[in-house]
Amino acid sequence: MVYRKHYISDIEDKLLSTHLSTIKDQNDNMSVQTLKFDLARIEAKLDIITNLLLSNSTANQSSVLSQDVKVSAAELSLLRTMTAKQHVTSQLLIEGWSNKDIGQVLNIGENTVKLHVRAVCKKVGTKTRGQAALVLNDIMERVDPTDYQKASGGLPVDWGKTLEVGNDPHAAIYRREGE
Numbered sequence: 001m002v003y004r005k006h007y008i009s010d011i012e013d014k015l016l017s018t019h020l021s022t023i024k025d026q027n028d029n030m031s032v033q034t035l036k037f038d039l040a041r042i043e044a045k046l047d048i049i050t051n052l053l054l055s056n057s058t059a060n061q062s063s064v065l066s067q068d069v070k071v072s073a074a075e076l077s078l079l080r081t082m083t084a085k086q087h088v089t090s091q092l093l094i095e096g097w098s099n100k101d102i103g104q105v106l107n108i109g110e111n112t113v114k115l116h117v118r119a120v121c122k123k124v125g126t127k128t129r130g131q132a133a134l135v136l137n138d139i140m141e142r143v144d145p146t147d148y149q150k151a152s153g154g155l156p157v158d159w160g161k162t163l164e165v166g167n168d169p170h171a172a173i174y175r176r177e178g179e
Contacts, residue, residue: 043127043128043130047128047130047131047133047134048130050134051130051133051134054134070142070143070144071139071142071143071144071147075139075142075143076143076147076151078123078124078139079139079143079147079148079151079152080151081123082120082123082151082152084152084153084155084173084174085106085108085116085174086116086119086120086123087151087152087153087155087174088102088105088106088155088159088160088174089102089106089113089116089117089120090120090132090133090136091136091140091155091159091160091161092105092160092163093117093120093129093132093133093136094133094136094137094140094160095160095161096133099113099114099117100113102116104165105163105165105168106174106175107175117129117132120132120136124136140157143157145157145158152173153173154170154173155170155173155174156170
C-alpha cells in the first residue's frame with residue numbers, strides 16, 4: 001500500500017507539474033501575442049502622429065519644397081514597377097480607405113487587397129500601411145503628373161482624391177473585362 005500511494009503521488013506530482021508548465025507556456029504565448037498586438041497598435045499610433053506632425057508643422061514648407069524638389073530616378077523607377085492595381089491601392093491608402101472599400105473599387109476580395117497592400121509596402125520598403133501611405137504621399141506630391149500617368153498606365157496622380165465610386169472613367173485601367 002505504501003508503495004502504491006507513493007507511486008500515485010509521484011504520478012500526481014508529474015501531472016501537476018506538466019499541467020502547470022502547459023499553463024505557463026500558454027500564458028507565455030498569450031503574453032507574446034498581447035505584446036505583438038500592443039506593438040502593432042503603438043506603431044499605428046506613431047504613424048498617425050507622424051502624419052499629423054508632417055502635415056501640420058510643415059504644411060507651408062512642404063508646398064514650397066514640393067515645387068523645388070522633383071522625384072528621384074529611384075522613386076520614378078519605383079512607380080514604374082508597380083502594377084495598376086498597386087497604384088490604385090496606393091492612392092486609396094493615402095486617402096485612408098479600408099481594405100473592404102478598396103476591394104469594392106477593385107472588385108476583388110479583402111484578402112486580395114491585403115496582398116496588394118503587402119506588395120506595395122514591400123516595394124516601398126515599409127512595414128505598415130501607414131508608413132507606406134506617408135512615403136507614397138511624399139512621392140505623389142513631388143511627381144510630375146505626366147510622368148505619373150505614364151508610370152501608372154494612365155491613372156492620374158489625383159485619381160484617389162477625385163474618385164467617384166461607380167462612375168470612374170479610369171476603371172478599364174485596373175479592371176479587366178468581366179470583373
